[in-house]
Amino acid sequence: MQPERLKIALDMMGGDHGPLSTIPAALAAVEEFPLLDLVLCGDTDLLQPYLADAGLADHPQISFKHASQQVLMTDRPSVALRNKRDSSMRVALDLVDKQQVQACVSAGNTGALIAMAHFVLKMLGGVERPALISALPTTVGSPVFMLDLGATVNCDSDTLFQFAVMGAVMAEEVEGIHRPKVALLNMGEEEIKGSDQIKRTSLMLSECADINYIGYIEGNDIFSGKADVIVCDGFVGNVALKTCEGVAKLIMKRFEQALKNSMSAHLFGWMIKPLLKSIGSGVNPDHYNGASLIGLRGIVVKSHGNATKEAFLSAIRQAVREVERQVPAKIKDRLEHVLIDKA
Amino acid sequence: MQPERLKIALDMMGGDHGPLSTIPAALAAVEEFPLLDLVLCGDTDLLQPYLADAGLADHPQISFKHASQQVLMTDRPSVALRNKRDSSMRVALDLVDKQQVQACVSAGNTGALIAMAHFVLKMLGGVERPALISALPTTVGSPVFMLDLGATVNCDSDTLFQFAVMGAVMAEEVEGIHRPKVALLNMGEEEIKGSDQIKRTSLMLSECADINYIGYIEGNDIFSGKADVIVCDGFVGNVALKTCEGVAKLIMKRFEQALKNSMSAHLFGWMIKPLLKSIGSGVNPDHYNGASLIGLRGIVVKSHGNATKEAFLSAIRQAVREVERQVPAKIKDRLEHVLIDKA
The missing domain is CATH 3.40.718.10 (Isopropylmalate Dehydrogenase)
Structure with a gap:
């Protein structure tokens, strides 16, 4: 053939x-x-x-x-x-x-x-609604798929549930991850936290045998590799992604200042600066990859x-x-x- | 006296x-x-x-x-x-x-x-509701006050409006900023974006002469110094703040890897590592300062x-x-x- x-x-x-x-x-x-x-x-x-x-x-x-x-x-x-x-x-x-x-x-x-x-x-x-999904870098090597990054604001639990299913398919098909670990982005890992939609979605996902649902995840674990797929509504996802861009800029700026102020660092700036630049673009999830509208x-x-x-x-x-x-x-x-x- | x-x-x-x-x-x-x-x-x-x-x-x-x-x-x-x-x-x-x-x-x-x-x-x-507020670092030097960082989930427009007023008072009294620039965190700077609560809050703030309201701000500008006070609901603020922590960890990890892989960087690791550590803690907003419950x-x-x-x-x-x-x-x-x- x-x-x-x-x-x-x-x-x-x-x-x-x-x-x-x-x-x-x-x-x-x-x-x-x-x-x-x-x-x-x-x-x-x-x-x-x-x-x-x-x-x-x-x-x-x-x-x-x-x-x-x-x-x-x-x-x-x-x-x-x-x-x-x-x-x-x-x-x-x-x-x-x-x-x-x-x-x-x-x-x-x-x-x-x-x-x-x-x-x-x-x-x-x-x-019911489209989602923007992107593969973001993690500290463990394999990427994490995060959705929605801004296509749908105010998601109900059915929509979030559908996003979880779509995200799992993307992780399997695009990245070849077997039974990807799916998490819901929340403000705490305890069962009692978060909005009603998120709690309902959590219940739906935990009852769904097709999805390897691992529970809630907090913002500080987005890049830790704990999850392969992270689900949130488009407003939260968009803010989180753009905040990453802001933090990356802040850190790079601080490095530049530190290079200027430290005598020895100043001497070796020629060596450190290209490193900085490559890291800056490599961890900026907004530039890391294309986002798919799924x-x-x-x-x-x-x-x-x-x-x-x-x-x-x-x-x-x-x-x-x-x-x-x-x-x-x-x-x-x-x-x-x-x-x-x-x- | x-x-x-x-x-x-x-x-x-x-x-x-x-x-x-x-x-x-x-x-x-x-x-x-x-x-x-x-x-x-x-x-x-x-x-x-x-x-x-x-x-x-x-x-x-x-x-x-x-x-x-x-x-x-x-x-x-x-x-x-x-x-x-x-x-x-x-x-x-x-x-x-x-x-x-x-x-x-x-x-x-x-x-x-x-x-x-x-x-x-x-x-x-x-x-009506309490808010957690913290002063975060910016690239321009003066801090930005962000609220709510997790005290109140699902804020209506009255609550967000009160947060804006409280945030402005904090920036004035604690940091001595005259007529602090107040912004609403949104997923775009256009008037049409965001949820209904945010749009209503924006209208209320633009009609309030006591508040120096500058409009919407996106996540990538949290640390840019564009605003002195950034208002959002507790869920979004909590996710944004914790995401910062995650990104900071990711960037530091990448630096460590780069230091290992680059021969010259490896040689000067003794010099760069303390720099890394101080920057890592300096830009981690979660550690930067206490948060006030106001x-x-x-x-x-x-x-x-x-x-x-x-x-x-x-x-x-x-x-x-x-x-x-x-x-x-x-x-x-x-x-x-x-x-x-x-x-």
Whole structure:
């Protein structure tokens, strides 16, 4: 049997750097995956010369889909949804919807991407709300999948339960973790703490044999490797993730100050600074990986708005992996299975 | 006019180290503040020998209040409240209630302290729920006051509004910040984001001339110095603060690994490691300072459970400052003023 080809649409105009990072990432991706075809969505008049310059005007794995508009980072989601129907973001999502591609990747406006993807692709059967999920680093090596990072605010216990199931499928399929340990983010590990939704979700998860539920986890253990999947509502997840970014900046700043003030450290700054920089970007979960928007009837990977070529390439790799593992179908199957078991 | 003496009760038995850190901190405090009298609450049979050993058996600034019980870190708040009426924590709070001291400091079980303090001291007029507030470090030098860090889960907009007023008073009185910039923690800076409570609170704050409200702030800006006071509900604040602890650990771990792997860094590890350690503890907001439980009719300062002598001393200093600045009275006045203005 011949291995199957994959086809993924890229929103070329999204993110702070637009084609300056998406073009090199696309070129690196087709080199890395000989079976991958890419559809570059955006302003072809702008994009084609870039490829011609690189001597790759007629690359066999690359095609174009013109889009006359662009979603800006400042666009309100509702406005983008209504007025940017020919944007590179929307065109890429439409290709997923029409099954002309198997996934799309964007570094554009997160709110607009969530709203558009939700509108265009619709929810998977059994899932009420979409979730943003990302693999974050831990001190033990293997990553932890955290969701929701900002797609759904005010989750009820059914939604949180569905997020737990979806997160477990992601950890299994994308990272190959057997029976991933699933935890609920809470403000204490005792059974009595937290909101009513969280307590109800905890009860539902502990009664579900399909999920390896390990109970509550606190913020200080997100990166400890105690859990493989951490579930919370989108508001809390978003604040936690962005707080990480803030702390990382604070620590790096303190190091810089300490390097300035300590005589010996000053002397060896040339040695320490590159180390600092690599650690700073390596632990910044916001830059660590693409985030997947899951629960939809299609694969959407969100790269960070400030994505470099490397970050966008890593988001493309993640989309490839999700296509290969057929993540949406697996989520649907698992949810059906869980619901039958519950009934 | 003679300067007034201050009197503060210390829960000597709380925290992971108990008297091993509270005794040295108490001795340092009476040395630092000649006008400070301390009432050491706890098992006097255990405490007095410590002071005798230090040659301070009859220190003029130190007295004792015996307590036969101790609240454990594992005690449920409701159980502690019901069954530990002669605990060192409860005895210290009772002294505040009876106005025999002007404040109390504890490193004990946070949940129990909140429940007991709420029960014993009652709320200030105009305040519905207590809040834990702490001064966190920023990249610009001056601290930022964040509340609530875990006293009140599920805050409505009236409660969040009261927290904003209380936070502003703390920043003014404790840190001397003129017209502190108050922000609401949200998942985006746009007006449309966030929950209904947050949007309503934002509207209330923007209509309140007494508060210098600057709008929404995201997690990545907690430590940037953009705001002097950051308001959120106790669940979100607790997760954010504990997540900081987790990230700090992750970054330190990465540094250790990098030091091992880089040849030159390995050579200079002796120089970098102390730097790492000091930065790690300096940016860990959980250890940075005591947290004050505000909104009550008395001053209660919570030191970290893992408090060292230095941390417990810093919590005592904070209690002294709050007594000197008469924080509860100022909060009450400000709230009355704001409510009159609104009416």
